[in-house]
Amino acid sequence: MKVSIDLDKCCGHARCYAVDSELFQLDDSGYALRADIDIPPGAEDKARQAVNECPERAISLH
Ligand code: F3S
Incomplete structure (x- = not known):
């Protein structure tokens, strides 16, 4: 899974950062900082949470 x-x-x-400051x-x-992020196993739920919390809808999953 990847995040863009x-x-x-x-x-x-910075809601994404609040969800997971390493990702x-x-x-x-x-x-x-980064446009493309590989999501490691086990971090999928955090990635989905970040997608939902960004007020600008700037984050998407692939
Ligand atoms: Fe993160 Fe930018 Fe959205 S800092 S929460 S991707 S507006």
Whole structure:
């Protein structure tokens, strides 16, 4: 499973980071750092939670 973050949509709400700070790292300005993230086994629920919590709907699962 992979997560994609549309960096153009990200407004720095940091809800993804609050869900899992290792998966969803932020840059120095508080915006999502990486557009493509491999989800390790066992972290799928966190990934889904982050998708649901991003107010900008910037995160999607593949
Ligand atoms: Fe950006 Fe959404 Fe996370 S706006 S910092 S991807 S919660």
